[in-house]
Each structure stands twice: as C-alpha cells, then as structure tokens.
Amino acid sequence: MYQVIPPCMELRDHVSHFWFASWTAQQDRVQPVYYQTASCLAELAFAFRSSELVFASVQGHSPHAARYNAGGFLSIFGVSVFAYSLPLLFDVPPAALSGRFCTPEQLLGREGALLVEQVAGEADLPARVRCLNDFLKLRLRKAAEGDHRIIAAARQVMKPEVKFDLSAFAGECCLSPKQFERRFSACTGFSPKLFDRVSRFEYLLNNHRRFTTLTQAALASGYYDQSHFIRDFKQFAGCSPQRFFALSGY
Template sequence: MDYQRILPCPELRNYISYFWVGTWDVNLPPNDIYYVVANSLTEISFAFEGNQREDDLLFTVVQGQTHRPQQFKVDGFYHVIGVCLHSFAIPKLFNISATELYMGFLTLETFLGLEGRELTEKMALAATTGKRIAILTDFFKSLVRKRQREDQLIAQAVQIIKDEGGSTRINELAQEFCLSEKQFKRRFKASTGFNPKLFNRIVRFESVIKTNPDWTNLTEAAYNNGYFDQSHLNHDFKTFTGFSPTDFYKLST
C-alpha cells in the first residue's frame, strides 16, 4: 500500500490531526473488508474504486473514536482519502457530544444529511487528490466558522496526554486543572467520548504503532512506551486491533 499523511492548514490544526491517502496495488484482489482498530481519533473516509479520475466513489464512512476492533464487509476498493479529527473537536464542528459518535460506523449522508450528500458529490466529481483535499479543507473551514461549542480545558488535557504518549497520571492532570477526578472524567467524556484512563491507554498503544521503525522487538517497544512488560502490550494489541502483533503487521504487507 502507498500511504501518505497530509497536515491540515494552520486554521484547522486544532480540529484535524491529518488527512491521509491510501492506494493499493490493483494487481491484487480488492479490499472488501474495512478494518477498524482502536483509535482516539474520529475518521471520515471516502473509498474509491481506484485512483484514476474516472473511478467511482464507492462509499463513505464516518468512524467514531473506539476502543474495540471491528471488521465490515464493503464493496471492493483500491483507494481511500480520509480525514482524522480530534475527538474533542466533534462538539465544536458538529454541535453534538463526542459520545454520540463513540464506536459509530455510518455513512456521511446518514451523519450529516443533505450537507453530507453535497460533500460526497463534490468529492466524487473532483479529478485529483489535491482537489479532494482542498474540498475537505474548505468544508471544515466553513464548519469552524459556524460552530461555537468547545471545551478548551479538555482540548488542553487531550494535548497533554498525546504529548506524553499516554503516560499521564489522570488524577494529577485533574488536579492541575483544579477539578475533582469525577468532574474531570465527566467533562472529558462529554468532549471526547472516552473515559480519560481508557483514552490515555489507547494513546499509549498508538505510540507503539507510531514508533514502529524505532524499536527492534516487542519487549523494547513495551518498555519504551511505558508498559510494565511485553505481555501487557500483547494484551493491548489483541484488545485494540483484534490481532496478535505478528498478525497485525502482516496486514500492511
């Protein structure tokens, strides 16, 4: 698979983590299973028959933040363009609690109605990846200007957890923001859809995935990312992806 990440413009960086583009070899069988693994982000994806101008847009997916791996049968695709949103940005962009998308898997039109249908049509008609990223950028800029709701304190807390790679002590973080742990948990879940301890754990697991080129074995990966031992990391692999580490990495070959 040819995979690339594209950073959003400065105006959107408090809402969008990154855009991504994945293209598979058309000489291989098409992807007809959509894999979902534990993810602290919310994704909106557009799956195409291929990466040529005339190739059809097959389906859209709004995948909410989740701690549970899932698999969905879909039309065979070779090309996907996606946007990964910070879960704390969901209230700001869509004026709903992030909990409403937690573990969700639905079409863009189901989620946004006419607005989603119009965006889907624009993406289907665009000729290049660059134009599709521009369409998404304009769409989210318009949302930012329209929506008014966001908990800035929780946005800061999420950033601290991400900066610390999921090794944050949640009780200490709550004290830092002058909140009881119960208040912090309630506000954090309303903004992100996650219990803060579970979010912290997923971010720690994501740090292992992100640092894959930097470690030589799973024991090293576990200790470098704050796990007590490799067995705890193996447990998180199974919990968050549905696969053992070996089987998980086979998916990208």
C-alpha cells in the same frame, strides 16, 4: 499504496491527518479486508472505483478492533479527526459516534450531501484534500469555543512521556476527579483511563519503526512491562503483535 497528508496550521489541533490508500484489483477473487484497530480518531472517508464515488462514510472512534469486507472499490480518501473535536467540526457529542458508522448525510444533513457531491466531483487527490480542508476550516470558524481545558488535558494525555494521573489532571482543570471524568468522557467519548490506553497503543503503532525492537518501542510508548504491552495490543488490535505486523506490514 498509502499516503498521509498533514493538516494545515488552522486545523492541526483538531485534525490528525488526511490520508489516501489504493490497491490493484484482485485477479484471484480474494476479498480485500479492512482491519480496524482501536483509535481515538474518527474518520470521514470517500471510497472510489476509478473516478466514480462508491460510498462515503463516517466512522466513529472506538476502543475495539474489528474487520470489514472492502470489496467494490479500489481507493479510499479521508480525514482523521480527534474525537474531542467532533462537537466543533460536526456538532455532535463524541459519545454519539463512538464505535458507530453513519453517512455524511445522516451526520450533517443537506450540508453532508453537498460535501459528498463536491468531493465526488473533484478530479484528483490534491483537489479533494483542498475541498475537505476548506469544508473543515469553515465548520471550525462557525463552531462554539468548546471545552478548552479538557481538550488541553486530552492532548497532554496523548503524549507518551506524560504519566497519567487522574487527580493531577483534575486539579489542573480546577475540577474534582469525578467532575473531570464526567467532562472528559463527554468531550472525548472515552473515560480518561481508556483514552490513555488507546492513545498509548496508537503512539506505538505510529512510531515503532523508530526502535530496534518492539520491546523498546513498548517501553518508549509508556508500557511498563511486556505482559502489559501484549495484553493491550491484543485487545486493541484483535490479535498478537506478531500476527498483526505479519498481516498488515504496518
């Protein structure tokens, strides 16, 4: 079972969604596997066996596909945040988390440890969502303003109908292309070009069911031909589209 919960109005520019996944215990001793695709989102997650917290982790955004053993727990709850909001929500530069795992305690110290205790003590999913929602709203209210022009540019890049043009985006931010690239990378943890590619891939994953064929979905997501789509998909998912969708049922 997989469930997506949208963020509240106050967090929607910084949080993509809350999510919850659960599965039944394997009777044939098959080890569950978690497949990670490339993503512009960082995740704070809490894994449970029944009502007992097994672990909590922070997973940074990444341009790479990966797979991990997922044994020892039967449900996982978390929140996915935009990489450019990491300085506001967690007081950490995006580059410091790119492609990395750590614990909430390592990321936030005592505050992270208290958050883990609070989430572990909640009785059900709605209560855990409220707990994490309140924590993020408090962090956001305490945060500095951030680089709003670059954040606005990143949000534009994520729209499939917007064609990426480095010089045009730099000009809108009153920056030279090199200045824009440097500040964009510092803000998101990705170069502008790589951010555009990963965003296009994520849009296709989240919206492909709206279209009759994958080719139609690829064109609507901004891919200019089939080979372009296949090349990026293999890089960011770790396998071909056919293999990925057969494995995941996404």
